[in-house]
Amino acid sequence: MQGFGGESVGRNVNWDHESVKIQTSSGAAVKAVFAGEVSSVLTMYGQRIVMIKHGEYFTVYNNLGSVSVSKGQKVSTGQTIGTADVDSDTGVPMVDFSVYQGSTPLNPMSWLAR
Numbered sequence: 001m002q003g004f005g006g007e008s009v010g011r012n013v014n015w016d017h018e019s020v021k022i023q024t025s026s027g028a029a030v031k032a033v034f035a036g037e038v039s040s041v042l043t044m045y046g047q048r049i050v051m052i053k054h055g056e057y058f059t060v061y062n063n064l065g066s067v068s069v070s071k072g073q074k075v076s077t078g079q080t081i082g083t084a085d086v087d088s089d090t091g092v093p094m095v096d097f098s099v100y101q102g103s104t105p106l107n108p109m110s111w112l113a114r
Contacts, residue, residue, distance in 0.1 A: 018105035019062070019098040020112070026093040028084045030061055032075045033097075033111045041071050046088070050081050059111065062096035063087060 036054040043049070048064040052075060065085035069075060087094040099108040 019060075019096045020108045021087075022095045022097060024084045024093050024095060026084060026086055027065060028093065029080045030064060030082045030084055030095055032077060032079050032081050033059055035076050036074075038069045038071055038073045038075060038081075041067055041069065048082065048085070052081070056101055057106075058100045059108075060096075060098040060100070062098070063094055 032052055034052075034054050034057075036052040036059070038050060039053040039058065040049070040051040047062055048067050050061045050064060050067055050069060052059045052061075061081060063085050064082035067082040069079075069081045075081060084093050084095045086092065097108050097112070099106045099111050
């Protein structure tokens with residue numbers, strides 16, 4: 001995982017500016033870290049992205065191979081929202097995870113289960 005600000009935080013976890021890159025297996029289930037409502041499902045530059053609203057906070061899941069939720073849908077903690085895809089730059093299965101309070105990026109590590 002690559003971490004927030006470019007720091008390596010473990011074998012499969014790295015921070016990268018405003019997100020955490022989580023290395024996983026291709027097609028692995030990607031789950032909501034907290035209950036909320038899906039505010040966006042979109043595709044940008046060939047990558048599927050899901051944004052979930054949790055009150056004043058948002059979580060963003062990027063580099064999904066498939067998406068199993070839709071805009072406006074309520075999701076529970078741990079619910080599968082899609083699957084991981086292979087990162088086009090590295091060729092490694094990976095999910096980018098970000099957290100925002102409004103438009104301010106936060107360190108996403110405290111939102112992840114360990």
